[in-house]
Amino acid sequence: AHAIETRGPSRFADAAHAARELAGDFHLVAGQDGAEAQPFLVGGFAFGDERPEAPEWAAFPPGRLVLPAVDARIGFRAAGVFAPQQVVERGTQEITVEVSLRPRAPEGYSGAVGNLQYSAKIEPTTIDFGESAVLSIELAGAGNLPLVEAPALWPSCSGCESYPPEEDSAVIVDDTGIHGARTWRTTLVPREWGEIELEPVTLAVFDPSAGHYRQQTVGPLRLVVNPPPPTPAPSPADESASEPSTPVEEGTSPVPAVGGAPVPWTWILGALVLGLLVGGVAPIIAARRRKTALPARRTGESPAERARELQVALERWWLDARMRSKGKNLEEEMQQVRRDLEEVRFAPSRADHTETVVDLEERLRGLMRRA
Known part of the structure; x- marks a missing residue:
């Protein structure tokens, strides 16, 4: 067992730092040499980050992971200057974790591990030609959300142009583990109008409790693109030059008199x-x-x-x-x-x-x- 004792205003931060240093004493037993390192999870947390206040995931090869027991002894005083010093003792038990080799990842896997679920939607579902729509893929649940990459596959259409995805993250780390949601959004610009169907894709999540991948299909999604308004019909050209009319005197006929000069046929x-x-x-x-x-x-x-x-x-x-x-x-x-x-x-x-x-x-x- 190991003991930690700290004093002063920074006693809790010092104790956390000392505990992080003791975590370096964990060791692997009966590991498989040369095996690829894989992520593992203990109660929603893992070890390996330089900051003790932000536990994250770390990669370890297959084998048995042993975390030694830790005892902490922290002394402090009450609000009064002459109050007697008090001591708080805390300790942990030794933790043993069996790290197994993860199966080969299928197509559509982006590193998601845990109880996670993919979903997709497109907004708005009806646009005018020349407008854009936003395609969103959300991953929600409990697991290694901070380490998941953008989806490897997206619902798509042959007549659409897309842009690099943007991301929104709402991840919470508390006593229950790592949970929340991450959302990736990309902009689609259709090059044709009508009803467009975005073909479905299959994404994958590794389920550590079951020891295998769960494949999840998102889509198909439908987008209606209204045609552009018709080009207005051209107005009849009224550019023909008209000869000025000769005023007709009162009492005379507009019809040329018989025997007048004939109009030439060339005209x-x-x-x-x-x-x-x-x-x-x-x-x-x-x-x-x-x-x-x-x-x-x-x-x-x-x-x-x-x-x-x-x-x-x-x-x-x-x-x-x-x-x-x-x-x-x-x-x-x-x-x-x-x-x-x-x-x-x-x-x-x-x-x-x-x-x-x-x-x-x-x-x-x-x-x-x-x-």
């Missing part, structure tokens, strides 16, 4: 050709201009909001431009503009993106003109 044919050109070409030009037009800026609009409007305009334009030969040659440049817009929308930093959005707007306008 009639020319007028017909001009009418066909104005009526056929002008609507096409107007429609193309309407498709390449960018939405007007709104007062007080943030860079992220403006980037969203520009990306919606980009996606609508690309639906038509990709079918033309010039548009196909611009796909790589279009992809770069799309990525830069999404960076402003979904991954904003502390920098001011006002000038960046202005530059992206000019790049997008030039891209549309060249198609």
